[in-house]
Amino acid sequence: MQEIKELIYGQLSSDSPFLSIVDKVFAGERLNRSEGLLLYKEAELSLLGLLAEVVRRRVNGLQVTFNHNFHFEPTNICMKSCAFCSYKRRYNEDGAWEEGIDELRQAVRKYKARGVTEIHITGGVHPQRGLEYYKAMVEAIKEEFSELHVKAFSAVEIEAMCKISGVSFLEGLQALKEAGLGSIPGGGAEIFDEEVRKQICPDKATSQQWLEIHQTAHELGMMTNATMLYGLIENYEHRLDHMERLRTLQDKTGGFNTFIPLKFRRANNAFSHIEESTTTEDLRNYAVSRIYLDNIPHLKAYWPMIGKEVAQLSLSYGVDDLDGTIDDSTKIYSMAGGVQNPNATTQELITMIEDAGKEAAERDTLYNILKRY
Ligand code: SF4
Numbered sequence: 001m002q003e004i005k006e007l008i009y010g011q012l013s014s015d016s017p018f019l020s021i022v023d024k025v026f027a028g029e030r031l032n033r034s035e036g037l038l039l040y041k042e043a044e045l046s047l048l049g050l051l052a053e054v055v056r057r058r059v060n061g062l063q064v065t066f067n068h069n070f071h072f073e074p075t076n077i078c079m080k081s082c083a084f085c086s087y088k089r090r091y092n093e094d095g096a097w098e099e100g101i102d103e104l105r106q107a108v109r110k111y112k113a114r115g116v117t118e119i120h121i122t123g124g125v126h127p128q129r130g131l132e133y134y135k136a137m138v139e140a141i142k143e144e145f146s147e148l149h150v151k152a153f154s155a156v157e158i159e160a161m162c163k164i165s166g167v168s169f170l171e172g173l174q175a176l177k178e179a180g181l182g183s184i185p186g187g188g189a190e191i192f193d194e195e196v197r198k199q200i201c202p203d204k205a206t207s208q209q210w211l212e213i214h215q216t217a218h219e220l221g222m223m224t225n226a227t228m229l230y231g232l233i234e235n236y237e238h239r240l241d242h243m244e245r246l247r248t249l250q251d252k253t254g255g256f257n258t259f260i261p262l263k264f265r266r267a268n269n270a271f272s273h274i275e276e277s278t279t280t281e282d283l284r285n286y287a288v289s290r291i292y293l294d295n296i297p298h299l300k301a302y303w304p305m306i307g308k309e310v311a312q313l314s315l316s317y318g319v320d321d322l323d324g325t326i327d328d329s330t331k332i333y334s335m336a337g338g339v340q341n342p343n344a345t346t347q348e349l350i351t352m353i354e355d356a357g358k359e360a361a362e363r364d365t366l367y368n369i370l371k372r373y
Pocket residue numbers: 078079080081082085086087088123124125156201204
């Protein structure tokens with residue numbers, strides 16, 4: 001840490017506007033919004049990388065984790081109209097699919113034999129599937145493989161299933177938890193700013209509903225993750241507002257495990273005319289997230305979305321988690337221009353981590369370390 005300190009202070013003049021921010025980062029103090037904005041707008045990438053490294057070493061040391069998981073996407077039939085989405089289909093539209101509980105059981109059996117520890121389930125917001133259907137899915141998983149951690153259903157899906165079934169979020173989440181739900185993923189957060197949301201996902205669960213569902217899950221003892229869609233029409237203030245709302249909830253509940261910035265990919269959607277963010281912008285965003293979100297322990301690079309090369313680079317910009325092996329089991333980002341047939345072997349993830357000068361470890365969903373390499 002001393003070397004990093006010397007490097008950072010060595011590159012700043014005595015009247016640098018970043019000096020007080022650097023002092024705060026070394027003292028472990030929280031940055032305010034104007035300081036976050038200054039970092040986003042003015043800081044050199046090298047300074048951001050070093051400051052993010054200070055925070056990541058304090059929280060996670062040199063460790064970078066991954067897990068053995070697979071995704072199950074029950075359907076891409078969706079009643080919502082998010083303009084950035086490349087995935088949704090209406091009934092009978094080309095490319096629409098619906099997987100039932102039998103297909104889910106088969107997938108669980110297949111991956112059980114491969115030693116996975118987690119199933120990740122998200123998909124479209126199906127207009128006819130209510131809480132009972134999703135509860136039956138979780139029960140079926142547990143019947144097939146009781147130790148498998150079920151991380152399932154974004155807050156957007158939970159809002160819709162509770163509405164269809166006429167129950168409150170608390171009742172819905174309690175029923176899912178009793179069925180065996182272990183945690184909920186971070187999808188559907190997009191950008192919390194209501195004006196941006198009107199333009200990119202007007203009929204989706206609101207920001208307030210998203211936060212309420214996560215808070216309720218935390219109060220029931222379930223950990224959750226949080227995402228942020230970036231690189232679309234939002235500005236830096238919107239990103240900081242988004243992170244601040246998460247930071248505030250985390251102060252109350254402590255229930256977020258991981259923050260996952262999701263890069264907008266433009267293939268096959270209504271925002272295809274927008275240029276995607278550059279790699280330096282992706283790295284800038286990871287670093288500011290790490291520095292700003294002082295109370296969420298982990299920062300994940302979701303490699304199927306940004307590619308393995310950028311994911312590896314992100315390990316020098318605050319990222320300490322690379323998600324999982326995935327094994328070609330998700331289509332959400334490949335349909336938008338991400339990695340095709342995403343798949344990573346354990347050895348490949350270890351090599352990515354070690355070549356970046358970090359220490360690889362396999363974790364379970366709740367970040368308990370299962371094996372160090
Ligand atoms: S992002 Fe999700 S909720 Fe929105 S249209 Fe696509 S599948 Fe539906």
